[in-house]
Amino acid sequence: MSVEKSVPATLIAGDGIGPEIVEATLLVLDALGAPFDWETAEAGMAGMRLANDPVPQATLDSIRRTGLALKGPLETPIGGGFRSANVRLREEFKLYANVRPARTWVPGGRYDNIDLVTVRENNEGLYVGFEHFIPIDGDPHAVAIASGVNTRAGCRHILDYAFEYAVRNRRRKVSVVHKANIMKALTGIFLETARAIYEERYRGKFEFEDVIVDACAMKLVMNPWQFDMIVTTNLFGDILSDEIAGLVGGLGLAPGANIGEQAAIFEAVHGSAPDIAGQGIANPTALLLAAGMMLDHVGRQELGDRLRAAIDATLNQDGLRTRDLGGTAGTMAYAQALARRVAG
Numbered sequence: 542m543s544v545e546k547s548v549p550a551t552l553i554a555g556d557g558i559g560p561e562i563v564e565a566t567l568l569v570l571d572a573l574g575a576p577f578d579w580e581t582a583e584a585g586m587a588g589m590r591l592a593n594d595p596v597p598q599a600t601l602d603s604i605r606r607t608g609l610a611l612k613g614p615l616e617t618p619i620g621g622g623f624r625s626a627n628v629r630l631r632e633e634f635k636l637y638a639n640v641r642p643a644r645t646w647v648p649g650g651r652y653d654n655i656d657l658v659t660v661r662e663n664n665e666g667l668y669v670g671f672e673h674f675i676p677i678d679g680d681p682h683a684v685a686i687a688s689g690v691n692t693r694a695g696c697r698h699i700l701d702y703a704f705e706y707a708v709r710n711r712r713r714k715v716s717v718v719h720k721a722n723i724m725k726a727l728t729g730i731f732l733e734t735a736r737a738i739y740e741e742r743y744r745g746k747f748e749f750e751d752v753i754v755d756a757c758a759m760k761l762v763m764n765p766w767q768f769d770m771i772v773t774t775n776l777f778g779d780i781l782s783d784e785i786a787g788l789v790g791g792l793g794l795a796p797g798a799n800i801g802e803q804a805a806i807f808e809a810v811h812g813s814a815p816d817i818a819g820q821g822i823a824n825p826t827a828l829l830l831a832a833g834m835m836l837d838h839v840g841r842q843e844l845g846d847r848l849r850a851a852i853d854a855t856l857n858q859d860g861l862r863t864r865d866l867g868g869t870a871g872t873m874a875y876a877q878a879l880a881r882r883v884a885g
């Protein structure tokens with residue numbers, strides 16, 4: 542009999558529907574036999590209540606210890622100068638890669654059979670916040686200036702991650718998205734680095750193409766199946782990953798991973814959904830899919846695959862769906878059906 546090693550991980554229930562979808566996710570992960578040994582921690586409004594801080598020190602310490610977290614959505618307290626807890630976590634752990642797989646889970650929507658992964662650079666580019674105004678003639682905002690920063694090291698980091706991901710997950714093609722025809726330095730360095738790394742180490746392992754961002758946005762709407770995996774800089778990745786989530790329809794089905802050197806944090810793309818919190822009707826699938834990515838990340842892809850197969854079967858064979866997908870199942874009824882599927 543093989544003795545399975547347990548994997549320490551931090552669990553943050555979060556705000557709004559967070560505790561409900563986390564409870565549902567744990568039920569399914571238990572039935573699956575997932576190896577995680579959870580340390581619970583608080584963040585967001587729950588962190589405020591506990592420690593008067595949306596990202597309490599104890600939470601940072603826990604993630605630093607485990608290097609791995611599953612996180613419910615965090616509400617950013619309004620007013621009082623609070624910075625987004627999500628942004629703080631991203632900065633604190635230098636989570637440089639944002640990975641968002643998009644798949645058609647429920648056929649019959651706008652686009653069937655989509656299976657597309659976006660890898661977005663998370664720390665550099667035009668989002669570094671180097672911005673200022675120049676006042677002229679009494680107008681304090683007469684001129685606005687923003688500088689983007691992309692470093693060779695940052696480009697290498699994200700491209701290495703994306704290309705390794707492509708090989709590990711047997712992706713057939715990687716599209717490097719840029720605007721190097723206009724922003725020749727800022728996004729030229731990304732394209733140049735991508736080409737060099739592909740030639741050095743990845744030629745023949747998958748198909749490589751580069752696409753200009755505006756053309757990419759149009760091609761995604763016209764024929765998304767031509768893409769398999771996209772890797773791009775921060776701003777373009779932010780915009781395109783939302784566009785792609787829209788192709789497969791539904792926030793309830795979109796997971797994301799934030800990967801850094803010392804930690805990886807997995808979450809649903811959606812927020813705390815205060816309008817339905819506490820009603821037991823939220824869809825836990827996005828967080829479950831994030832947990833599936835976490836299983837892949839720790840080398841337990843067979844469990845991740847079993848979880849994804851169970852989600853597919855529950856949605857499409859059992860026809861059990863939460864309200865956001867047109868069904869009537871409550872959060873826990875759906876989770877119990879999934880638990881039976883993963884155990885069976």
Ligand code: NAI
Pocket residue numbers: 558613614615616617627792793808809810811812813814815816817822823824825827865
């Ligand atoms: P939201 O994603 O929470 O909700 C948008 C709409 O989608 C709502 O109608 C909601 O009911 C629905 N929805 C979202 N997730 C659902 C699910 N799992 N099942 C069924 N329906 C679902 O976005 P909103 O309202 O803009 O943000 C609410 C709060 O969440 C804000 O405080 C925001 O800052 C925070 N937020 C946190 C994120 C994170 O922690 N990663 C991401 C986005 C927002």
